[in-house]
Amino acid sequence: MDASLITPFISSIQNVFSTMMQLPVTVNPPKVKSGAEPSHDVSGIIGMSGDVTGSVVLSFPLETAKRIVALFCGEQMEPGTADFADAIGELVNMVSGGAKAQFPDNRRVSISCPSVVLGANHVVARQTDTPCVLIPCTTDCGELTIEVAIREAAANAGVDSGARAAAA
Amino acid sequence: MRIMLIDDSKTMRNIQKSVLTQLGYTEVTEACDGQDALSKVGAFQPELLLVDWNMPNMDGLTFVKTYRQQNKTVPIIMVTTEAEKNRVIDAIKAGVNNYVVKPFTPDLLGQRITETLAKCQPSQHQAAA
Numbered sequence: 615m616d617a618s619l620i621t622p623f624i625s626s627i628q629n630v631f632s633t634m635m636q637l638p639v640t641v642n643p644p645k646v647k648s649g650a651e652p653s654h655d656v657s658g659i660i661g662m663s664g665d666v667t668g669s670v671v672l673s674f675p676l677e678t679a680k681r682i683v684a685l686f687c688g689e690q691m692e693p694g695t696a697d698f699a700d701a702i703g704e705l706v707n708m709v710s711g712g713a714k715a716q717f718p719d720n721r722r723v724s725i726s727c728p729s730v731v732l733g734a735n736h737v738v739a740r741q742t743d744t745p746c747v748l749i750p751c752t753t754d755c756g757e758l759t760i761e762v763a764i765r766e767a768a769a770n771a772g773v774d775s776g777a778r779a780a781a782a
Numbered sequence: 783m784r785i786m787l788i789d790d791s792k793t794m795r796n797i798q799k800s801v802l803t804q805l806g807y808t809e810v811t812e813a814c815d816g817q818d819a820l821s822k823v824g825a826f827q828p829e830l831l832l833v834d835w836n837m838p839n840m841d842g843l844t845f846v847k848t849y850r851q852q853n854k855t856v857p858i859i860m861v862t863t864e865a866e867k868n869r870v871i872d873a874i875k876a877g878v879n880n881y882v883v884k885p886f887t888p889d890l891l892g893q894r895i896t897e898t899l900a901k902c903q904p905s906q907h908q909a910a911a
Contacts, residue, residue, distance in 0.1 A: 629885060630885045633885035633886065633887055634885045686793065687793055687796065688796075688800075696792075697792060697793070700791055700792050700793050701793045703791065704791045704793045704794055707791070707836070707863055707884075708863055708884045708885050710863070711862075711863020711864065711865065711884065712863065712865065712884075712885070714866075715863075715864075715865035715866050715883075720866075720868070722868075724836075725836065725863070727790065727836065727837070727838055
């Protein structure tokens, strides 16, 4: 697990929330998430591809999501509506985009259009070969988590190990 | 002034529209992706475009390259999460006049719009004359 791919998400979420909503985010110690743990009630999911592959999930309890969306959009939105999902999707889009810009070594990474899942105790399935780092966060609107399950693309990992073998 | 907002996120279009309203620009139309935008530019004849990058159907970079084949003078501002230097270079090569990285404050977006129009409008007036 490469910490240089995880720590950009910490500064990115703080930047996005403070810039767009003037909402400070306190980031708490990260931990490894087991595949079976449910996320919160509302999750924005984005995929990454290119030099780094995997997925990023921004997950909120329902009431936290409602408060944050209201701050972000300037009006209350009903969960389950397209506009509510759009706001959640845009938040995970900005957090992921801001993080990937900080990845070291000029990695070329593309991010997908976001998906949004609403429902208590949902589990986001991921590739089993990629550990998921869960970063708990606290705000005045409530708690949320960033779940980062990303790794160097297999082709790049192969090139790196091949180069080391040739040099030995 | 006719302004077109091109972003698949209605939330972002609303935020940008609010900034434009504060600046006094109310003749605004919206498109949800590059293809939608191409279908509307002919009839609407925008004088400024704000374009997202990552969109379904047709992304912003492809839209800019396609649009620039028919119009080389209307100013375009890319408003996107793509912040890497190589992306900015790609966008400028495609014909973008200015670049705003999300997240942005309303003040920053307003500044970029004002400075883009100030730089681009004199040449538009010359072209029209």
